[in-house]
């Protein structure tokens with residue numbers, strides 16, 4: 001029987017599923033799900049870019065040979081969370097009216113994920129939450145992600161937990177086990193896919209000595225803006241001055257950060273301020289790192305999968321698996337603490353290199369397949385039959401025309 005055949009001679013249209021992509025990490029983490037759904041003839045995936053990262057999100061999708069089916073107009077720049085949310089929510093309503101999805105998917109904890117969940121609830125549509133069940137334990141950190149995660153859990157019908165701990169969190173929050181899927185994190189699928197799709201791309205600055213251990217740094221979370229960000233930059237300056245390592249500080253285009261970065265990072269011989277990198281290039285850099293310092297969620301997961309020891313530039317993490325496995329450690333954002341933690345590791349390079357053991361706590365690279373299969377199984381009955389135009393009785397039609405002439 002064809003996947004488009006209902007079995008009683010009736011032809012069914014594919015299930016229309018919209019994937020909400022707002023930011024760079026959502027594009028990376030939903031690309032494998034879109035690819036898995038595209039491989040299913042019973043499903044018609046549609047990627048909606050909300051305009052939150054208007055330029056970055058489509059660019060990241062392109063690395064996976066994916067194109068958005070809808071580009072919403074970005075929220076006007078310089079707006080606060082409330083105005084941005086209301087702009088995206090209005091766009092979401094128009095998109096639902098025009099494209100008539102039958103299931104919606106959101107990922108993680110961004111503003112786009114949150115507004116997508118609200119829009120699905122208002123439209124009465126089933127909602128899938130990818131990367132469900134992460135909790136930092138502190139409602140205001142990271143902000144606003146932690147409140148978004150908790151709110152999305154209240155709207156979702158299928159919760160795709162990336163790890164056993166996340167699965168247990170959702171069960172402890174009294175969700176029915178039949179609505180919680182232990183899928184694994186799709187970022188691990190993305191990492192494998194990108195290695196297959198794009199040739200390795202080495203963007204190391206010529207001034208970087210490949211013989212020295214490489215430290216990769218990213219820092220841009222909202223709660224680290226201001227004095228904390230300055231402290232991180234100053235710590236990197238101190239580490240670079242040791243002269244026995246190369247520091248690649250991959251920056252974020254937010255002017256509130258890039259201005260500070262330029263002032264505090266430039267002019268140091270072993271400290272390299274790099275612009276945001278394309279996903280394949282960033283993965284290439286991460287693979288070569290001896291140590292990573294980051295406040296990013298996705299990078300904690302990717303570094304663990306690659307076995308790169310990680311110092312987390314935050315006071316809490318919702319990704320406790322890496323810490324439990326010993327591949328990651330929370331160091332916060334106090335300058336002296338960062339220098340002492342990273343310096344201690346660099347002082348014993350053989351031990352640092354020996355600790356480079358890939359950790360599979362975040363998934364096995366098959367998360368997207370599990371999620372796509374669960375969606376197909378759960379909501380195939382929402383597919384609508386093809387409506388054929390009425391075939392009229394030719395004799396009756398002729399009789400009626402003759403009657404009309406008479």
Ligand SMILES: CC(=O)N[C@H]1[C@@H](OP(=O)(O)OP(=O)(O)OC[C@H]2O[C@@H](n3ccc(=O)[nH]c3=O)[C@H](O)[C@@H]2O)O[C@H](CO)[C@@H](O)[C@@H]1O
Pocket residue numbers: 024025026028107108109110113131142145187218221250275276277278279280282283295296297298299302
């Ligand atoms: C701490 C936190 O709340 N983080 C949330 C945030 O992501 P997260 O903190 O991961 O967001 P980032 O902006 O750091 O993006 C990380 C991703 O971008 C890639 N990268 C990074 C730098 C670069 O130059 N080029 C590049 O491609 C990394 O490989 C990684 O895959 O939104 C995600 C999407 O909902 C959620 O899963 C995370 O929980």
